[in-house]
Amino acid sequence: xxxxxxxxxxxxxxxxxxxxxxxxxxxxxxxxxxxxxxxxxxxxxxxxxxxxxxxxxxxxxxxxxxxxxxxxxxxxxxxxxxxxxxxxxxxxxxxxxxxxxxxxxxxxxxxxxxxxxxxxxxxxxxxxxxxxxxxxxxxxxxxxxxxxxxxxxxxxxxxxxxxxxxxxxxxxxxxxxxxxxxxxxxxxxxxxxxxxxxxxxxxxxxxxxxxxxxxxxxxxxxxxxxxxxxxxxxxxxxxxxxx
Amino acid sequence: xxxxxxxxxxxxxxxxxxxxxxxxxxxxxxxxxxxxxxxxxxxxxxxxxxxxxxxxxxxxxxxxxxxxxxxxxxxxxxxxxxxxxxxxxxxxxxxxxxxxxxxxxxxxxxxxxxxxxxxxxxxxxxxxxxxxxxxxxxxxxxxxxxxxxxxxxxxxxxxxxxxxxxxxxxxxxxxxxxxxxxxxxxxxxxxxxxxxxxxxxxxxxxxxxxxxxxxxxxxxxxxxxxxxxxxxxxxxxxxxxxxxxxxxxxxxxxxxxxxxxxxxxxxxxxxxxxxxxxxxxxxxxxxxxxxxxxxxxxxxxxxxxxxxxxxxxxxxxxxxxxxxxxxxxxxxxxxxxxxxxxxxxxxxxxxxxxxxxxxxxxxxxxxxxxxxxxxxxxxxxxxxxxxxxxxxxxxxxxxxxxxxxxxxxxxxxxxxxxxxxxxxxxxxxxxxxxxxxxxxxxxxxxxxxxxxxxxxxxxxxxxxxxxxxxxxxxxxxxxxxxxxxxxxxxxxxxxxxxxxxxxxxxxxxxxxxxxx
Numbered sequence: 001x002x003x004x005x006x007x008x009x010x011x012x013x014x015x016x017x018x019x020x021x022x023x024x025x026x027x028x029x030x031x032x033x034x035x036x037x038x039x040x041x042x043x044x045x046x047x048x049x050x051x052x053x054x055x056x057x058x059x060x061x062x063x064x065x066x067x068x069x070x071x072x073x074x075x076x077x078x079x080x081x082x083x084x085x086x087x088x089x090x091x092x093x094x095x096x097x098x099x100x101x102x103x104x105x106x107x108x109x110x111x112x113x114x115x116x117x118x119x120x121x122x123x124x125x126x127x128x129x130x131x132x133x134x135x136x137x138x139x140x141x142x143x144x145x146x147x148x149x150x151x152x153x154x155x156x157x158x159x160x161x162x163x164x165x166x167x168x169x170x171x172x173x174x175x176x177x178x179x180x181x182x183x184x185x186x187x188x189x190x191x192x193x194x195x196x197x198x199x200x201x202x203x204x205x206x207x208x209x210x211x212x213x214x215x216x217x218x219x220x221x222x223x224x225x226x227x228x229x230x231x232x233x234x235x236x237x238x239x240x241x242x243x
Numbered sequence: 244x245x246x247x248x249x250x251x252x253x254x255x256x257x258x259x260x261x262x263x264x265x266x267x268x269x270x271x272x273x274x275x276x277x278x279x280x281x282x283x284x285x286x287x288x289x290x291x292x293x294x295x296x297x298x299x300x301x302x303x304x305x306x307x308x309x310x311x312x313x314x315x316x317x318x319x320x321x322x323x324x325x326x327x328x329x330x331x332x333x334x335x336x337x338x339x340x341x342x343x344x345x346x347x348x349x350x351x352x353x354x355x356x357x358x359x360x361x362x363x364x365x366x367x368x369x370x371x372x373x374x375x376x377x378x379x380x381x382x383x384x385x386x387x388x389x390x391x392x393x394x395x396x397x398x399x400x401x402x403x404x405x406x407x408x409x410x411x412x413x414x415x416x417x418x419x420x421x422x423x424x425x426x427x428x429x430x431x432x433x434x435x436x437x438x439x440x441x442x443x444x445x446x447x448x449x450x451x452x453x454x455x456x457x458x459x460x461x462x463x464x465x466x467x468x469x470x471x472x473x474x475x476x477x478x479x480x481x482x483x484x485x486x487x488x489x490x491x492x493x494x495x496x497x498x499x500x501x502x503x504x505x506x507x508x509x510x511x512x513x514x515x516x517x518x519x520x521x522x523x524x525x526x527x528x529x530x531x532x533x534x535x536x537x538x539x540x541x542x543x544x545x546x547x548x549x550x551x552x553x554x555x556x557x558x559x560x561x562x563x564x565x566x567x568x569x570x571x572x573x574x575x576x577x578x579x580x581x582x583x584x585x586x587x588x589x590x591x592x593x594x595x596x597x598x599x600x601x602x603x604x605x606x607x608x609x610x611x612x613x614x615x616x617x618x619x620x621x622x623x624x625x626x627x628x629x630x631x632x633x634x635x636x637x638x639x640x641x642x643x644x645x646x647x648x649x650x651x652x653x654x655x656x657x658x659x660x661x662x663x664x665x666x667x668x669x670x671x672x673x674x675x676x677x678x679x680x681x682x683x684x685x686x687x688x689x690x691x692x693x694x695x696x697x698x699x700x701x702x703x704x705x706x707x708x709x710x711x712x713x714x715x716x717x718x719x720x721x722x723x724x725x726x727x728x729x730x731x732x733x734x735x736x737x738x739x740x741x742x743x744x745x746x747x748x749x750x751x752x753x754x755x756x757x758x759x
Contacts, residue, residue, distance in 0.1 A: 049344070052344045052345075053344060054340070054343070054344040073347070073349075074347040074348070074349055075347070076347075077344075077346065077347035078347045081345060082344055082345045084341065084344070084345075087341060088338055088341045089338060089341060090253055090254065090257040090338045091257065091338075092256065092257040093253060093256065093257055097253070097256075098253075101249060101250075101253050102345070102346065104245075104246075104249050105246055105249065105250070105342070105346045105347075105348060106346065106347075149345065150345070
């Protein structure tokens with residue numbers, strides 16, 4: 001059994017008097033691709049933001065590599081990178097500068113960074129943008145850069161919120177392949193996505209969330225069986241319609 | 244420390260790349276100062292004498308530095324508004340938040356970096372100007388006074404930055420639109436104001452429309468309209484014209500840097516066509532503008548006249564001090580100027596708010612949080628420096644008065660900070676969460692929330708800025724009382740109270756006028 005990378009225990013997050021996430025528990029192991037699916041407002045983004053320490057949970061616990069994300073945030077975050085749904089980077093810095101800044105904050109050796117940076121930029125067709133300022137990048141290109149930044153330190157866990165959004169077909173394919181490749185090397189992934197065919201294709205396990213609560217969890221096959229559907233899309237529709 | 248500096252330098256680079264015009268303007272100012280110093284060296288009166296006095300030179304510096312600094316602080320924001328964060332994160336921009344949750348960086352590192360970056364940007368933005376001032380001062384006063392001058396220079400600059408930040412906060416949602424899209428116009432105004440003082444023989448004119456108006460009235464009474472009259476017309480027309488721009492819609496306020504010859508021609512064509520409607524517009528808005536532009540400056544006029552012409556020098560060190568006093572009282576460093584300005588700004592804000600058919604809440608965020616974030620570290624520094632100066636110069640010094648004002652400022656700023664905290668939380672939870680992750684898509688609900696919020700802010704400005712002005716007048720009064728200038732002190736306190744009442748009355752008129 002591969003070792004546990006993240007353990008989410010009874011996680012709840014309440015805004016005012018409304019629960020965005022309620023009593024959610026799951027764990028993700030080394031090399032596993034774990035996908036969160038659910039309708040808009042289901043609590044996926046809140047879950048991810050709580051996992052990376054941006055939001056403080058109302059109750060429950062998140063541990064990454066044994067470190068509590070909220071009590072030992074810096075230690076836990078050494079193993080984690082995050083691709084938010086809406087990356088915001090220093091607009092006046094160039095792609096190269098932002099990559100180097102992130103690398104330095106992650107204490108990556110400068111000599112290693114150069115090679116790794118160009119390798120990743122090449123992979124996501126960003127090489128030509130290396131000296132372009134962030135503010136001039138399109139939404140899709142910015143998303144690709146955020147993905148590059150998340151892969152840069154070779155983390156134990158990559159958390160991605162809607163990573164396929166705004167990406168062209170080719171990049172979506174590249175990303176799927178890269179996720180699989182990295183998972184084979186031991187990186188764990190938690191991905192939230194509405195692109196269910198891709199989820200079905202890459203996920204080792206899927207967690208369906210609705211109204212902040214876990215409805216069902218398992219391999220894509222198990223989820224489909226439990227919800228009596230032939231595709232994940234139908235499975236999710238069944239959850240929404242209550243059938 | 245390594246990471247702090249890495250983030251700080253990234254932020255500084257990020258801001259300075261936006262703010263390169265600062266360097267150009269600063270350089271121009273340096274040249275102007277050098278020119279004044281060396282070309283006018285033979286003259287011992289007039290412009291050179293005035294401009295080389297420490298406080299007056301400083302005031303000139305302040306205004307430019309403040310203008311530029313506010314510009315940096317606001318323009319260096321990412322433009323995406325606040326997200327979920329706590330008050331301790333009030334220093335952070337969205338970029339910082341991104342850094343925070345994508346990297347193992349402590350919150351403190353980000354906050355310290357933001358503080359340092361703001362401070363460095365601020366210092367860099369005033370450095371060229373400061374160099375010019377210092378060169379002039381060293382040549383006249385020698386090095387011995389430089390320490391004191393430096394302290395005053397920093398203190399007053401910071402105070403003014405704060406004041407301007409406060410001022411900026413009263414701007415309406417479209418204020419930032421105005422700010423961003425017409426930022427080059429700001430520099431044009433700055434250019435004008437740099438020339439203005441030189442022509443008007445005093446470096447203060449441009450920072451104080453009320454002083455300009457007061458002198459314009461004097462000029463007109465004497466039947467000799469001069470530079471003050473011309474400047475008055477400029478000051479009067481520019482905001483009206485800007486208001487008119489905004490009222491006509493986006494096509495008239497395209498960013499100047501994307502203008503082509505054909506769009507310029509188109510705009511000029513529209514301008515000519517719209518001349519008649521502009522005149523109608525001016526005439527319809529003139530009463531309220533006159534009210535806010537003339538009434539308070541009119542009050543400032545007798546005060547100014549009183550201080551400059553009738554106070555025996557024995558009460559105040561010398562005539563020069565009385566000039567400084569006049570300037571301090573009625574111009575930019577004095578928060579009373581804010582009272583005066585707030586009339587215009589509140590009016591402008593209210594009008595824009597209720598006239599605009601669309602709004603951009605994110606931009607409101609940008610404006611307010613930028614102003615607060617930018618001014619907070621500076622206010623803290625200002626308090627420390629004022630404390631030092633008070634110890635050095637004693638309770639009878641202006642430093643003590645400044646300290647009093649700073650404390651009052653801080654107390655009055657507290658509600659704004661509270662608003663900021665509320666906004667942060669409210670935005671993060673209510674608006675952002677509900678509106679979804681579409682920062683640029685403003686729905687009706689968000690618009691309503693923005694309107695409500697702006698209404699709060701306008702009401703806040705209406706009620707607090709006059710108080711602010713009155714309080715500072717009272718502080719000066721207290722200063723004079725300490726100096727045993729009983730009559731003057733009392734008259735100042737009374738004046739402060741009267742100003743407060745007038746300002747409140749004006750605010751009430753504005754409230755009714757704009758149906759707030």
